[in-house]
Amino acid sequence: MLKLPQELVAQQKKISKLAASLELDFYDTVFEMVTYKEMNQIAALGGFPVRYPHWRFGMEYDSISKSYEYGLSKIYELVINNDPCYAYLLEGNSFVDHKLVIAHVYGHCDFFKNNKWFSKTNRKMMDQMANHATRVRRYIDLHGIERVERFIDCCLSLENLIDRHSPYVDEQIQIVRSESEESNDNDRKKNTDKDSSPKRYLDSYIKSLEVKNPEIEKPIELTRKTQINPEKDVLKFLIQNAPLEDWELDIISIIRKEAYYFAPQGMTKIMNEGWASYWHAKMMTEHICNDNEIIDFSDTHSGTMAMKPDGFNPYKIGIELMRDIEIRWNKGQFGKEWNECDNLDAKKNWDRKLDKGREKIFEVRRDYNDVMFIDHFLTEEFCVKNKFFVYQFNKKTKKFEINTRDFKAIKNKLLFQLTNFGQPIIQVVDHNFENRGELLLTHLFEGVELQPDYMKQTMTRLFMLWKRPVCLATVLDKSPALVSYDGTDFVHKNLDQAA
Amino acid sequence: MSILENHKRFKDIVKGRIREDFKKFVTQDEMIGKSENDYVKIPVSRIKLPKFIYGAKNQGGVGQGEGQEGKEVPSKGQKAGNSPGEHQVEVEVEIDELAEILGKELELPRIEPKGKKLVSSEDKRYTNISDVGPSGLRHFKKTYKEALKRSIASGTYNAKDPMIVPIKKDFRYKASKPVSKPTANAVVIYIMDVSGSMGEEQKKIVRMESFWINTWLKFNYKGLDTRFIIHDASAKEVDEETFFSTSESGGTLISSAYKKALEIIDKDYPVNEWNIYMFHFSDGDNWSSDDTNLCKDIIKNEFLKKINLFGYGQVESKYGSGQFIKDLKKDFEEEDAVVCSPIKSKDEIVRSIKDFLGKGR
Numbered sequence: 001m002l003k004l005p006q007e008l009v010a011q012q013k014k015i016s017k018l019a020a021s022l023e024l025d026f027y028d029t030v031f032e033m034v035t036y037k038e039m040n041q042i043a044a045l046g047g048f049p050v051r052y053p054h055w056r057f058g059m060e061y062d063s064i065s066k067s068y069e070y071g072l073s074k075i076y077e078l079v080i081n082n083d084p085c086y087a088y089l090l091e092g093n094s095f096v097d098h099k100l101v102i103a104h105v106y107g108h109c110d111f112f113k114n115n116k117w118f119s120k121t122n123r124k125m126m127d128q129m130a131n132h133a134t135r136v137r138r139y140i141d142l143h144g145i146e147r148v149e150r151f152i153d154c155c156l157s158l159e160n161l162i163d164r165h166s167p168y169v170d171e172q173i174q175i176v177r178s179e180s181e182e183s184n185d186n187d188r189k190k191n192t193d194k195d196s197s198p199k200r201y202l203d204s205y206i207k208s209l210e211v212k213n214p215e216i217e218k219p220i221e222l223t224r225k226t227q228i229n230p231e232k233d234v235l236k237f238l239i240q241n242a243p244l245e246d247w248e249l250d251i252i253s254i255i256r257k258e259a260y261y262f263a264p265q266g267m268t269k270i271m272n273e274g275w276a277s278y279w280h281a282k283m284m285t286e287h288i289c290n291d292n293e294i295i296d297f298s299d300t301h302s303g304t305m306a307m308k309p310d311g312f313n314p315y316k317i318g319i320e321l322m323r324d325i326e327i328r329w330n331k332g333q334f335g336k337e338w339n340e341c342d343n344l345d346a347k348k349n350w351d352r353k354l355d356k357g358r359e360k361i362f363e364v365r366r367d368y369n370d371v372m373f374i375d376h377f378l379t380e381e382f383c384v385k386n387k388f389f390v391y392q393f394n395k396k397t398k399k400f401e402i403n404t405r406d407f408k409a410i411k412n413k414l415l416f417q418l419t420n421f422g423q424p425i426i427q428v429v430d431h432n433f434e435n436r437g438e439l440l441l442t443h444l445f446e447g448v449e450l451q452p453d454y455m456k457q458t459m460t461r462l463f464m465l466w467k468r469p470v471c472l473a474t475v476l477d478k479s480p481a482l483v484s485y486d487g488t489d490f491v492h493k494n495l496d497q498a499a
Numbered sequence: 500m501s502i503l504e505n506h507k508r509f510k511d512i513v514k515g516r517i518r519e520d521f522k523k524f525v526t527q528d529e530m531i532g533k534s535e536n537d538y539v540k541i542p543v544s545r546i547k548l549p550k551f552i553y554g555a556k557n558q559g560g561v562g563q564g565e566g567q568e569g570k571e572v573p574s575k576g577q578k579a580g581n582s583p584g585e586h587q588v589e590v591e592v593e594i595d596e597l598a599e600i601l602g603k604e605l606e607l608p609r610i611e612p613k614g615k616k617l618v619s620s621e622d623k624r625y626t627n628i629s630d631v632g633p634s635g636l637r638h639f640k641k642t643y644k645e646a647l648k649r650s651i652a653s654g655t656y657n658a659k660d661p662m663i664v665p666i667k668k669d670f671r672y673k674a675s676k677p678v679s680k681p682t683a684n685a686v687v688i689y690i691m692d693v694s695g696s697m698g699e700e701q702k703k704i705v706r707m708e709s710f711w712i713n714t715w716l717k718f719n720y721k722g723l724d725t726r727f728i729i730h731d732a733s734a735k736e737v738d739e740e741t742f743f744s745t746s747e748s749g750g751t752l753i754s755s756a757y758k759k760a761l762e763i764i765d766k767d768y769p770v771n772e773w774n775i776y777m778f779h780f781s782d783g784d785n786w787s788s789d790d791t792n793l794c795k796d797i798i799k800n801e802f803l804k805k806i807n808l809f810g811y812g813q814v815e816s817k818y819g820s821g822q823f824i825k826d827l828k829k830d831f832e833e834e835d836a837v838v839c840s841p842i843k844s845k846d847e848i849v850r851s852i853k854d855f856l857g858k859g860r
């Protein structure tokens with residue numbers, strides 16, 4: 001890794017000043033110049049220089065380097081949500097591209113800092129990731145790569161089973177079995193906080209009582225009570241309840257933490273890229289580019305904005321929607337009056353000269369995530385203008401085909417893809433199912449069935465963690481079914497017949 | 500660098516060296532997708548960990564572009580939700596590049612065209628100068644020089660006012676010069692056994708292997724000819740499509756195919772002008788030892804004199820592997836031009852290609 005060359009340092013200062021003058025608000029941003037190999041490596045590690053050892057990073061590296069070497073794709077920019085933000089510039093890019101990336105990065109940094117869905121992310125994640133790496137390496141030394149890797153693979157199969165909204169609601173719920181990493185910290189805290197915080201003092205008192213009188217109430221009974229609140233955060237549930245060793249617990253919690261750290265980036269992909277693209281375009285065209293650079297800029301810019309027929313380019317949709325909002329709020333094209341107007345001509349020439357566009361997009365950037373963004377601001381006019389369609393698998397021709405261009409269908413499909421990451425929502429509802437300590441999960445069915453082979457494989461993984469039979473209530477072949485796995489066999493029960 | 504550690508671990512898993520139970524998650528179905536417009540799609544192998552996910556075919560998605568309802572959408576869409584590093588799974592590569600990669604991966608030697616049997620083809624290069632020609636090809640520098648020479652020689656040149664006016668005979672033009680370029684001609688004859696015992700899986704293997712062989716040979720010979728022969732108890736020449744799609748049933752008389760191949764060679768490919776390759780895929784269950792002897796005679800007396808390389812690939816079918824490969828090996832062990840390669844399963848294709856092409860003939 002190299003320090004930035006002098007010209008770029010000057011540009012960076014200039015652009016950062018410019019961004020600030022446009023009311024973007026960001027953490028300090030550290031830029032580093034990397035070779036493509038380093039870039040591929042960092043990208044494979046999800047943006048971080050150090051992660052715990054795992055083959056899937058090697059797999060990403062393999063794909064990224066191959067597609068780079070075959071000239072198919074090139075990673076232009078990489079920025080990490082951290083305080084300070086870290087951003088990487090690719091050595092060998094043209095000067096204009098570097099400026100574009102710097103401008104783009106400031107857009108992202110502003111978004112990371114101000115969008116409220118990022119408000120709960122760890123801003124010292126760089127350190128945290130390195131810490132995770134050290135811990136996992138230690139477990140590998142102790143228990144062997146094979147064992148630890150297998151366990152990590154198990155957890156990764158469940159990585160999507162977190163509750164993406166929970167960081168914003170249930171702060172008061174503490175993980176009962178504290179993660180081993182924090183237990184030391186907590187102990188220390190307890191000692192120091194004893195006098196100042198009576199509640200904590202009481203906590204430890206109650207805990208110690210339980211330990212002292214194990215006959216009165218068996219701790220297992222305590223944790224395995226029949227009625228629990230449905231828990232979407234399956235990983236948290238397992239940390240609290242599954243019979244696991246300490247190092248295993250620590251690994252699950254590492255994976256869970258990282259999943260939560262990355263979750264907002266998935267929840268705001270369209271907005272985040274749209275926002276950054278909006279600003280790089282604005283800054284480049286209005287302030288930064290010289291006359292002789294504008295063509296090169298446009299070339300790169302249009303490359304990132306291109307849409308494939310089957311693809312869904314978040315950059316493109318994001319920037320277009322952002323601009324659409326700005327125009328609409330500048331012209332006052334919103335609210336009751338606008339919605340109820342049927343006169344197309346009047347709508348076309350509608351201009352209330354409100355000039356609220358800029359203000360509005362800053363508000364959107366602060367409060368929205370992709371689901372809300374699409375839900376509120378995707379208009380029929382926008383879909384027609386951008387030629388959106390819904391495609392579906394046609395069983396007769398065995399191909400994906402354009403299904404419809406109906407606005408409602410498009411919007412529903414988009415929203416469905418975005419809700420919960422496009423992942424099925426699965427929750428733990430009972431951990432003493434049939435009074436046999438079996439784990440019961442339900443899939444909140446929303447019209448699309450799970451992929452059956454993957455479902456079964458995942459259940460075997462779940463079994464490895466839970467060590468008792470695992471059941472999943474879902475829908476298979478259009479009828480509700482209960483699938484259970486007891487460690488050797490799968491049993492399907494059709495719930496229709498049972499009822 | 501830690502990433503290299505991870506990379507190695509990943510490669511080891513993909514190759515099945517470690518964690519063999521894991522191989523079922525490796526997505527790398529066929530080595531070739533479709534070759535369209537000189538591009539080939541190579542799926543990059545990935546390991547897909549099982550998760551609770553929606554079935555892809557139920558899902559569909561939103562796309563953008565022109566088209567009526569019912570129009571096909573090329574390849575399935577990517578989901579909008581994007582965890583770090585959801586990259587494309589397919590890589591498109593130009594065929595030539597592919598051949599180069601293939602050559603590099605398998606350490607294949609570049610092929611030496613046989614003997615001096617080179618056919619030269621004429622090509623034009625504009626490297627000559629002529630005093631006549633169209634004004635579009637006028638050579639400015641040469642014309643100027645001529646005019647300068649003439650004006651100095653005739654004494655009209657004035658160093659203080661160095662103006663040169665060319666007249667008609669000063670003009671020079673670029674002209675073409677015929678260049679003879681040696682080219683090597685090559686033909687590949689693929690022969691496949693389509694008797695009842697060759698199943699779908701076997702044909703898939705043959706298809707993949709011949710695709711790669713073809714890619715490599717095409718890279719080495721521009722304008723490669725390919726011919727296809729299928730046989731059971733009798734042989735016939737077919738086009739490429741039929742070659743890969745027919746399933747006949749019946750007995751196996753390998754000699755019928757060899758006779759047919761000989762016929763094609765004698766008719767269309769004079770031996771002194773052509774590099775001839777022949778690849779024969781079968782499950783090796785020949786009808787009788789008499790026929791096998793006949794085959795061996797043809798190879799010894801005809802093929803070896805005419806052909807650069809005779810490759811015999813024996814695919815293992817559900818009825819096991821036949822005797823033919825052993826018979827061939829026994830007789831032609833010493834011959835460089837005859838290569839026998841057993842192919843037990845899809846995984847052995849790469850090794851088998853190396854067997855066939857590794858000698859650089």
